[in-house]
Amino acid sequence: MTREFPPISRSRINPSTGSWRRAPRGSQAGLHFYSMGGGSLIGSCWSLLSKFAGYLRSRGVGKGDVVGLFLPNSPQFAIAFYGALIAGAIVSPMNVLYSPREIRHQLSDNKARVLVALDMFKDRVLAGLPSSVEEVLWTGIQDYLPGLKALLYKLFKKPPSPPKGGIHKKFTDALKHEPIDSKPEINPHEDVAALMYTGGTTGTPKGAMLTHRNLLANVLQIDAWFKRGVRGKDVFVGALPWFHIYGLTAVLNSGVQKAATIIVYARPNIEEIMRDIERYKATVFHGVPTLYRMIINHPKVEKFNLRSLEVCISGAEPLPKAVAERFMEITGAKLREGYGLTETSPVTHVNPIMGEARYGSIGIPVPSTVAAVADPESPAILEPGQVGELVVSGPQVMKGYYNRPEENEKVFFECCGLRWLRTGDMARMDEDGYFYIVDRKKDIIKYKGYSVFPREIEEVLYRHECVREAAVIGVPHPEYNEVPKAFVALRDECKGKVKPEDIIEFARKHLAPYKVPKEVEIREDLPKSGVGKILRRVLREEELKKRGQA
Incomplete structure (x- = not known):
């Protein structure tokens, strides 16, 4: 069912009671770097x-x-x-x-x-x-x-x-x-500032055309969300790569706009990051779940004072609740899950910093952003609680893919007076406007007529005390079309002690029978993108090649 005025979610609450602010006229942008883990301080x-x-x-x-x-x-x-x-x-x-x-x-x-x-x-x-x-x-x-x-x-x-x-x-x-x-x-609305290539997780890279307005808008949206106060006071942990849109916007561009100091890492080392947080009194940390997991599991984590951290954001993949709770316990910081895409510069959703944060949710839209759940096959907006494709509209949404008119036809549609971008992620929205990613549209496993969502299985696997990393894919089956297969990396103290059947038995206690992985493969590490996101695509390609179906 659709409505004349569809159930879209706007950022109608200001999670930090702040307002949009531009840098004062004549103020100096904040290009200050502690370079290469203790190199020279480079001023303006x-x-x-x-x-x-x-x-x-x-x-x-x-x-x-x-x-x-x-x-x-x-x-x-x-x-x-x-x-x-x-x-x-x-x-x-x-x-x-x-x-x-x-x-x-x-x-x-x-x-x-x-x-x-x-x-x-x-x-x-x-x-x-x-x-x-x-x-x-x-x-x-x-x-x-x-x-x-x-x-x-x-x-x-x-x-x-x-x-x-x-x-x-x-x-x-x-x-x-x-x-x-x-x-x-x-012309900031039309002229392209950056061509950021997608495809690290889904296939052939495509150039997302981000205009000057797109990049500036997203920096200001993040600033309004954080409400960090006086410029020139923050110290950013620069562990995310700037060649990725997450690091470029959330660390480099946002750090410059805030006249912040950025601790720069060409190749981050977890112990070095923790030492520098203590040394430079870092206040803002943008990362991915892999980084936060590595910190809380590091044998020396208790030796460093990480309590200068105030605001930390996790993106790129789901943030397990256990990881968030342990990290906040160690640091005293607020760690919130957010969401974004290369095509959206990237941030579209974040859990409120000062308001209610809901675990398992990517939060609510950032200022000036409209989001909804749509039918994957038609330009129809769905009711709250229904699962469909997450669609967004806002000033941070790309101009389009470079030289890909056929792709642009697929990802954009007009509805309700707005130009919407299809994200490719399946999601649902609750009655309060919080969004929950169910899974990538391309990653849904079709098993015996059921739709099995890898993310749900992964969340369960992360509850196992010995699982450090987990990923689930669908593998071909002659009778059932696809069956779930899990890949896990174990904590050091559990290596050699936990077997695949132990993981399957654990999953069986927490999942419906059709969702339980039929196979589990234990690996030393799982393949990741440059920003640290676990790549299901690579696992799927390896599995198909192994089965002679690549």
Whole structure:
């Protein structure tokens, strides 16, 4: 049944009693980094951004041209990202774990003219570099280490020497250019700022076109939700990769907007993160459940004072209640589950910081966002309590997929005077407007005519005292179409003591018979994306290949 005025959920309550605030005119953006786990403190770097923008302009790179970034979290990433935006270019960050094939796909798909890359990734970059790239600017971690550390790094780490001449140049030389003399006219509603590629969990990557308005709107939505007060006071844990939209928006862009200090990690280590939280009195932590699990399970967690943390957000995958409760007990911080997509810049939902947080829920829409549950096959909004596809509308929703008109036809629809984005996630909304993700539409297991949701099984498996990580997929069955199979990684103290049949027996006590995994495979670790999200897709591909059905 549908209504003339459908049951949509707006963020009609302000969870932190705050209002939208822009940065004061003339205030200084907060580019302050504690770099590489204790490197130099780099102050305001507007001049570097302007010089990089000037360099790009001198090379004929401007409005609408794409600049690729193959960089870990680093000062160079921030300088290149914001400098390219000042020049009017489109920035396309890349996952630094990409293979040459994946590098070539993204750079060829978006026709990037310039690539900024880290020297330690030289071999993969050169193997995947398409001929369409006109210039590669090489940089190294040593470029922003203080003098003695830079010298020691060169002596003992011996960074690789990137090619010289032709299209290959030094990033530091580009920063010696004259500052940009005039800024391009930007239409924030239409002009694309970033091409962020999706597909790490679902298949072939597609470039989501995020406009300047999309990125700014989501930063302001997050700020209104947090109501953090005075600018320049917060210290952000920068463990999430900035090449992923979650880290780019929630850490880098939000940190800059708040004039915060960002503790930057090129490659995070849990003990190092805990030490730095205590050392720098970190206040804000954006992470994924894997990070929070690693902290609470670390043998040295009690040795560090983590109680400076105030607000922590978990995204990318479901946050188990037991993990959240233990983390909050250790830190005293508020840990809330949220939700977002690359296509939505990314945040659309978060559990209230000051209001009621409901475990198992992704919360309610952030300000200026409208959300509903729709029929997966038609533009019809469903009633509260019904399971359907989560759809959203708001200023953070992407312009569309780059050069994918057929995909855009599938994910957008018009209803009730709004342009809706289909998320691909099955969900339900309760009477109070809180949303609950049931599962990915593509991950639902069809067993004997039943719809089995992997997330529900995983939540049960996480209750087992020995399960550290869990993922469930459907595997082919000649009679039942598909049956659930679980993959688990055990805590260290349980290795060799727990068998697959023990896990199955535990699940049998908490699930209906048709939901119980028919197989359990114990692994050392489960495959993850660059942001730490467990990849069911990879497990499914491996299983099909093993069964000769790939």
